[in-house]
Amino acid sequence: AQSVTQPDIHITVSEGASLELRCNYSYGATPYLFWYVQSPGQGLQLLLKYFSGDTLVQGIKGFEAEFKRSQSSFNLRKPSVHWSDAAEYFCAVVTWGNEKLTFGTGTRLTIIP
């Protein structure tokens, strides 16, 4: 069964600092990978996705992620965080022919001034 691991439950970074959120997946077939962001009490907004091609994908709000097949990872990065980036971030994976989008347990990001 496919699974997604986000090893960091909570991360705190200073405003203006760089950010990397980790995501590892477990599945034999080629995955389709997503990062979503959720503000408190809100739905999920898509940040970026990887389906194929260039393994470095750019998303909204200055985020990017890199797919590394050898490490089964799809880490999310941002060079300089803003206070408005404080939210919960979810990595998700789906494989071809499978309707089930499997989510990680999320990483809560806190930004300090």
Place this chain on the structure above:
Amino acid sequence: DGGITQSPKYLFRKEGQNVTLSCEQNLNHDAMYWYRQDPGQGLRLIYYSQIVNDFQKGDIAEGYSVSREKKESFPLTVTSAQKNPTAFYLCASKRDRDKQETQYFGPGTRLLVL
């Protein structure tokens, strides 16, 4: 504006009561999904529908029921058989049931038990 709407934003359920959560989309998407979100557990799939008048169970369907009578609507009923219904419920949709595409989410409904 195109999008997914969920209502109500907050819903209270009494013991033994069935409640229905609404999900409507005007994106002309084929597939629709219901997820349950609990703190620290991510999102779990309850039910999904790829076409009108057809739906499939997800991982945690027990105590829930759905219908898909119209393409734009996919209501979720939380029945009295669901013993722990307190959670945040998210509806999502995807454009093409035959392609692997992005799922887009509504704003969610928080269900609380009185």
